[in-house]
Amino acid sequence: MTRAINFGAGPSALPLSVLEEAAQGLLNFKGTGIGIAEISHRSAEFGDFLTNLENLIRTQLNVPPTHSILFTQGGGCGQFSATVLNLLARHRLLHPELADEERTLDYVITGSWSKKAAEEARRLGGAKVNVAVDARPYSKDAKSFDNIPPHNAYTFSPDPALIYYCENETVDGVQFSNEDGAPTSFPFELLPPNTLQPIVADYSSSFMSRPIPRLADHAVIYAGAQKNIGPAGLTILIVRQDCIVDVDAAAKLGAVPVPLTMSYKTLADAKSLYNTPSVFSIYIAGLVLQRMKDQGGMPHYEEVNKRKAEKLYAVIKEGEEKGVFQAKVKEGAGRSWMNVVFDVLGEGALSKFISGAEAKGLKALKGHRSVGGVRASLYNAISEDQADQLIAYMKEYLAASTV
Amino acid sequence: MTRAINFGAGPSALPLSVLEEAAQGLLNFKGTGIGIAEISHRSAEFGDFLTNLENLIRTQLNVPPTHSILFTQGGGCGQFSATVLNLLARHRLLHPELADEERTLDYVITGSWSKKAAEEARRLGGAKVNVAVDARPYSKDAKSFDNIPPHNAYTFSPDPALIYYCENETVDGVQFSNEDGAPTSFPFELLPPNTLQPIVADYSSSFMSRPIPRLADHAVIYAGAQKNIGPAGLTILIVRQDCIVDVDAAAKLGAVPVPLTMSYKTLADAKSLYNTPSVFSIYIAGLVLQRMKDQGGMPHYEEVNKRKAEKLYAVIKEGEEKGVFQAKVKEGAGRSWMNVVFDVLGEGALSKFISGAEAKGLKALKGHRSVGGVRASLYNAISEDQADQLIAYMKEYLAASTV
Structure with missing residues (x-):
């Protein structure tokens, strides 16, 4: 079974270990013999x-x-x-x-x-x-x-x-x-x-x-x-x-x-x-x-989430210099760590970018219908390694676009 | 893993086959590589x-x-x-x-x-x-x-x-x-x-x-x-x-x-x-x-649900004649097929009845706190065989109470 990397804006990715535990809990919650979707909220x-x-x-x-x-x-x-x-x-x-x-x-x-x-x-x-x-x-x-x-x-x-x-x-x-x-x-x-x-x-x-x-x-x-x-x-x-x-x-x-x-x-x-x-x-x-x-709470997530976002904005900036990407939110004006939105410039480029990403298992990157472009949501369940896979793909795309 | 029989009034029992399929769907919904709790509602x-x-x-x-x-x-x-x-x-x-x-x-x-x-x-x-x-x-x-x-x-x-x-x-x-x-x-x-x-x-x-x-x-x-x-x-x-x-x-x-x-x-x-x-x-x-x-829709469930309720009310009636059980709802006055409520008569009898049921894996039979007694909920996911197990226990209890 291959799991995709889900950059969707919500509902969005959940940690695999949690889903595996929940699959057990569906059948038997804490040894009660009753599944979590079946047990009384007053138990x-x-x-x-x-x-x-x-x-x-x-x-x-x-x-x-x-x-x-x-x-x-x-x-x-x-x-x-x-x-x-x-x-x-x-x-x-x-x-x-x-x-x-x-x-x-x-x-x-x-x-x-x-x-x-x-x-x-x-x-x-x-x-x-x-x-x-x-x-x-x-x-x-x-x-x-x-x-x-x-x-x-x-x-x-x-x-x-x-x-x-x-x-x-x-x-x-x-x-x-x-x-x-x-x-x-x-x-x-x-x-x-x-x-x-x-x-x-x-x-x-x-x-x-x-x-x-x-x-x-x-x-x-x-x-x-x-x-x-x-x-x-x-x-x-x-x-x-x-x-x-x-x-x-x-x-x-x-x-x-x-x-x-x-x-x-x-x-x-x-x-x-x-x-x-x-x-x-x-x-x-x-x-x-x-x-x-268990992983270190807010300080840990703050650190990782900041790093994921900074790396992604950095590759967008690289793309801006080459006329390939364009961030939607002004620099220094409140760019989100959670939802990174940008355009892929050029005729037909957006759908080429999205389908190339899908082929690599990088999913749900399409921007909201009201604004278009790309939206990569980097919620807590997206690991730094998964964010890096998106960034690597963007670098490849950039290299191929600027030969 | 032993599953209990869950007579709870809600949240309540779900079919085991559904839960087993859902445990898969949690990890991968319809081959998307994304679990059902993670996928976009607009997909x-x-x-x-x-x-x-x-x-x-x-x-x-x-x-x-x-x-x-x-x-x-x-x-x-x-x-x-x-x-x-x-x-x-x-x-x-x-x-x-x-x-x-x-x-x-x-x-x-x-x-x-x-x-x-x-x-x-x-x-x-x-x-x-x-x-x-x-x-x-x-x-x-x-x-x-x-x-x-x-x-x-x-x-x-x-x-x-x-x-x-x-x-x-x-x-x-x-x-x-x-x-x-x-x-x-x-x-x-x-x-x-x-x-x-x-x-x-x-x-x-x-x-x-x-x-x-x-x-x-x-x-x-x-x-x-x-x-x-x-x-x-x-x-x-x-x-x-x-x-x-x-x-x-x-x-x-x-x-x-x-x-x-x-x-x-x-x-x-x-x-x-x-x-x-x-x-x-x-x-x-x-x-x-x-x-x-797949199982026959409403006609099938109507038939089975009616039969489950009738059998349960019958054993309650048997108990009424022996001064052991007492239905809460008057006969012929709109007894529910879904939630069958009755008293177990005698000092300490209710908790004895409930704990005996629990020992047999018949769970969540306690009546609502506002009315007390027993409530057996016979929703669709309770099979006729499971209802029969409750009835068999009630017959045993009856026999033991009227020696």
């Missing part, structure tokens, strides 16, 4: 597994006790709605006297996903949407998402119900810097210090690929599992406890009602078992996170 | 698989072309909210002139789950909740869910936005009859004929265990997969197309806003791929449904 064995998963996240990311770790379904798109509804409920309880027009939701728009999130906030109503910054005016053609804007471009509202950003834009390949205060970092310093700011971050495609800067300053961090840590079907939330509010009390004061399964309080009160969770996805995530811990 | 291979899954449901249940089959996440509890929000939006578009107090949602309450569904409708607001019938006044102690009430007990509203029932109550073990017009069937004849009634049925714990009577008369049928057809994480919807409405247009007229991932229109327009679905759960469901088709 002691699964309960222990879930507690351990929470600990694996808490210890590796240094999540402080001020924040709860919750598990749910529905992916990032579900959280586009849930973050707005829960944080509008919180704002309503803090400021019951304000009219809807006097509440604002601040969105930082740096790519396709944060743009969608802001659209959902507009749909749901209950507040004005303020675009704190839009990256497109700062792009090379004034209409692309190819950068993280400079700090002086942001305008936050005085007391927003929510401040939203997407740490890594999977489609566009832009990512905030993980160096606090860097020109392409999230501008925490622009917000009033020593206050509980309602900062929400979509970490779907970078969760646990490196430490999260200023984690404790966030109100909500969420991530779909299907990039770095598991199969689709699991969504992980890190929620500061002042954001777990009584949504029913808020609704009585006029807030938009929150469907029960979207209420953070429902999830927190039931320790993420209000209703049946996606048991199998949780299981795989637990195996992946245990393996990560 | 051609997965697209074909999803189309085939839809066909397997449509043909086996005879779903007419008036109804769409949709796949989502969030389980039954997610649909408690989604059915209300989508059908209130439909009612708003049909009758924009009505105030919230003039809209009604009719709930048929026959157990713990329909009771929860009605509570969620009250939480969300936007309409009055009318209890069309509550089964408790018809129970042996006037407070239990132990029956499906007679047809003359129902009072429906003149033009409700929704008429809700739960076909099989997993906790309480009551189920509507599948014989149209039977005293414990759903009283379709009380509703105006030849109109598009907004009938919603929760089929979570009986979906595809037998044909669905009057399927075409339903507005929405939904089911979590984790009973008869797959692992947790997948929710299946059968929605009549007049109930797939523009929720944004309804919100402009004052309807409660619908989170995007809960809008049936979002799901339908994107053919259930608006966002990443629970790919692995869909995969298992596809394997299970293919196996069901």
Whole structure:
């Protein structure tokens, strides 16, 4: 059996050792005689597994006790709605006297996903949407998402119900810097210090690929599992406890009602078992996170992920000098470690590049349909050796193109 | 490796042959070199698989072309909210002139789950909740869910936005009859004929265990997969197309806003791929449904499921005559084929019964914490031979208890 190297943007590659263990667990989970896709989510064995998963996240990311770790379904798109509804409920309880027009939701728009999130906030109503910054005016053609804007471009509202950003834009390949205060970092310093700011971050495609800067300053961090840590079907939330509010009390004061399964309080009160969770996805995530811990946790992955990305951007740069490749994201402007996007220049060159890669077992390299080109996703499960195989192919392609 | 016989109420047993095939698919799905938990939901291979899954449901249940089959996440509890929000939006578009107090949602309450569904409708607001019938006044102690009430007990509203029932109550073990017009069937004849009634049925714990009577008369049928057809994480919807409405247009007229991932229109327009679905759960469901088709489809399962339940109720009756067992649901009052609930009489008898069963590999027989006793779930994956093993154990227990 030949396994391909899967550079897909999500669902994406999982470690072979995890899949092999899961193949056993499907038939018999921890000696119960019952498979993991069949066992009750209320069984002691699964309960222990879930507690351990929470600990694996808490210890590796240094999540402080001020924040709860919750598990749910529905992916990032579900959280586009849930973050707005829960944080509008919180704002309503803090400021019951304000009219809807006097509440604002601040969105930082740096790519396709944060743009969608802001659209959902507009749909749901209950507040004005303020675009704190839009990256497109700062792009090379004034209409692309190819950068993280400079700090002086942001305008936050005085007391927003929510401040939203997407740490890594999977489609566009832009990512905030993980160096606090860097020109392409999230501008925490622009917000009033020593206050509980309602900062929400979509970490779907970078969760646990490196430490999260200023984690404790966030109100909500969420991530779909299907990039770095598991199969689709699991969504992980890190929620500061002042954001777990009584949504029913808020609704009585006029807030938009929150469907029960979207209420953070429902999830927190039931320790993420209000209703049946996606048991199998949780299981795989637990195996992946245990393996990560065994391999050295965040410092190890940060180091490897940085090196993989740097090597890949270096070969793209080599190709740029020869007119063969073209990075989509501006240099120094927030290039993603996770999703590296570039064009292959020349008539018919893209499909030649992709089919040559496929022939070598390098798969799922096609860019998102909205932007085209190549997208190589270098999530945790892509080893340095696998990234090197892509880089070697690109060097070959480069050599053949510039004879 | 010894597999237990898993009588759990959900997540629940899956066929061994399916799990063995899935263990292969985890490493390599359809020869792609990529595992099923890793492959893109937008790949051609997965697209074909999803189309085939839809066909397997449509043909086996005879779903007419008036109804769409949709796949989502969030389980039954997610649909408690989604059915209300989508059908209130439909009612708003049909009758924009009505105030919230003039809209009604009719709930048929026959157990713990329909009771929860009605509570969620009250939480969300936007309409009055009318209890069309509550089964408790018809129970042996006037407070239990132990029956499906007679047809003359129902009072429906003149033009409700929704008429809700739960076909099989997993906790309480009551189920509507599948014989149209039977005293414990759903009283379709009380509703105006030849109109598009907004009938919603929760089929979570009986979906595809037998044909669905009057399927075409339903507005929405939904089911979590984790009973008869797959692992947790997948929710299946059968929605009549007049109930797939523009929720944004309804919100402009004052309807409660619908989170995007809960809008049936979002799901339908994107053919259930608006966002990443629970790919692995869909995969298992596809394997299970293919196996069901190969084994004879609904007629086969209806026959076997009926026989399993009848034999189990017969041994309970035998035990009742000897003062050892006591069925919780009244005879002739809607006993479930799927979840058979009974008490084991006598001090300490229940734990003795359960531990004796466990010693024989008969697992997960404990009743739901809210009702106690024994619950034996006889979903499709429980073979007749496995049900017979439970029955044989019960006969032994009976013999030992009545020496």
